[in-house]
Amino acid sequence: MATDAPSDATPTEDAVRAALATVNDPEIHRPITDLGMVKSIGIAPDGAVAVGIYLTVSGCPLRETITNNVTEAVQGVAGVTGVSVELDVMSDEQRRELRDSLRGGKAEREVPFAQPGSLTRVYCVASGKGGVGKSSVTVNLAAAMAADGIKVGVVDADIYGHSVPRMLGTADARPTQVEDMIMPPSANGVKVISIGMFTPGNAPVVWRGPMLHRALQQFLADVFWGDLDVLLLDLPPGTGDIAISVAQLVPNAEILVVTTPQQAAAEVAERAGSIAVQTHQKIVGVIENMAGLPCPHCDEMVDVFGTGGGERVAEGLTKTTGTNVPMLGSIPIDVRLREGGDDGRPVVLTDPDSPAGASIRSMAGKLGGRERGLAGMSLGLTPSNKF
Numbered sequence: 001m002a003t004d005a006p007s008d009a010t011p012t013e014d015a016v017r018a019a020l021a022t023v024n025d026p027e028i029h030r031p032i033t034d035l036g037m038v039k040s041i042g043i044a045p046d047g048a049v050a051v052g053i054y055l056t057v058s059g060c061p062l063r064e065t066i067t068n069n070v071t072e073a074v075q076g077v078a079g080v081t082g083v084s085v086e087l088d089v090m091s092d093e094q095r096r097e098l099r100d101s102l103r104g105g106k107a108e109r110e111v112p113f114a115q116p117g118s119l120t121r122v123y124c125v126a127s128g129k130g131g132v133g134k135s136s137v138t139v140n141l142a143a144a145m146a147a148d149g150i151k152v153g154v155v156d157a158d159i160y161g162h163s164v165p166r167m168l169g170t171a172d173a174r175p176t177q178v179e180d181m182i183m184p185p186s187a188n189g190v191k192v193i194s195i196g197m198f199t200p201g202n203a204p205v206v207w208r209g210p211m212l213h214r215a216l217q218q219f220l221a222d223v224f225w226g227d228l229d230v231l232l233l234d235l236p237p238g239t240g241d242i243a244i245s246v247a248q249l250v251p252n253a254e255i256l257v258v259t260t261p262q263q264a265a266a267e268v269a270e271r272a273g274s275i276a277v278q279t280h281q282k283i284v285g286v287i288e289n290m291a292g293l294p295c296p297h298c299d300e301m302v303d304v305f306g307t308g309g310g311e312r313v314a315e316g317l318t319k320t321t322g323t324n325v326p327m328l329g330s331i332p333i334d335v336r337l338r339e340g341g342d343d344g345r346p347v348v349l350t351d352p353d354s355p356a357g358a359s360i361r362s363m364a365g366k367l368g369g370r371e372r373g374l375a376g377m378s379l380g381l382t383p384s385n386k387f
């Protein structure tokens with residue numbers, strides 16, 4: 001960043017610090033000056049600047065990015081003739097301070113999304129059967145929302161098929177840890193944390209209920225999500241322990257039910273959705289996936305999995321819950337959606353106007369853009385007797 005100082009003047013420390021304030025930590029997305037990452041600034045009479053930077057952890061995978069960004073920012077200051085960056089690593093004490101400041105001064109773990117003032121909408125994506133496209137829908141909704149400028153995160157809590165990182169293009173990413181705080185990797189503008197990032201190789205997860213509960217609590221409380229507009233949780237299929245844990249940890253989470261049009265799948269999906277009655281959660285709607293395959297020769301729809309499942313589930317859940325559970329939309333079978341999932345390139349980004357892409361984008365618009373209403377939310381105010 002250029003200043004008004006004449007270019008032959010020695011740069012001031014304030015000007016260098018102002019330039020450093022424009023550099024964000026690539027994982028925490030906050031200025032390095034606010035995170036206690038600037039260790040020292042040395043300015044030689046000839047305009048050469050030496051900056052000392054604390055990394056949060058040794059072997060930080062983003063050390064090169066940070067070095068480059070710092071160099072570029074300081075180089076732009078008037079009078080700077082050269083920049084050298086020396087990296088150091090935070091002490092345990094500094095890391096603890098950083099963690100506490102990221103938690104808003106609170107040392108204890110709490111789930112930010114469950115706090116009364118939280119403005120993050122939390123959606124649990126649930127299905128009855130496996131393989132109906134729950135993860136594909138989650139990933140594409142998230143990518144479409146991010147493309148619309150919404151700050152979105154995904155928790156992949158599907159212990160049986162943790163496929164979200166691959167579908168989002170972060171298959172090999174591992175989160176960085178600052179003390180007991182976890183920095184989620186991000187791809188296509190979506191922050192993501194997956195149970196698969198904490199299991200060696202492709203090992204199956206054989207955790208029982210209490211362990212799953214703890215893992216989920218960690219994903220919600222110990223991951224540094226920043227200010228999210230929307231958090232999507234990809235749940236395992238069925239009515240298992242995880243759904244109950246989510247209800248306990250984030251009682252205001254709303255449920256999105258994914259089904260195929262098939263009668264059998266719809267019945268199971270309805271059962272999975274109706275767990276919301278017991279947990280007192282709201283079902284935001286039903287998404288029907290794999291709703292017909294356009295014939296490649298004549299474009300006529302072939303109803304591979306039958307028809308009407310989504311509507312049946314929506315009607316059934318409306319009756320069971322006594323609230324209006326709408327059908328949010330239908331997604332046809334589309335080979336581009338499957339390929340995009342395999343390649344980590346969501347179809348909503350690669351083929352946004354394909355029938356599948358357009359349908360998911362439209363639902364993402366509704367779910368992401370809906371008023372983050374204060375209705376039903378405690379504002380922490382005491383009613384006045386004046387009126």
Ligand SMILES: Nc1ncnc2c1ncn2[C@@H]1O[C@H](COP(=O)(O)OP(=O)(O)OP(=O)(O)O)[C@@H](O)[C@H]1O
Pocket residue numbers: 127129130131132133134135136137158160161162163236237289290291331332333334335337338339341342356
């Ligand atoms: N509309 C669609 N068109 C074509 N392929 C699809 C569609 N929806 C999902 N698929 C494919 O079906 C397979 C299963 O989808 P996905 O993994 O999203 O299901 P899931 O319900 O999350 O499964 P599980 O519960 O077992 O994790 C994937 O290979 C995915 O690419």
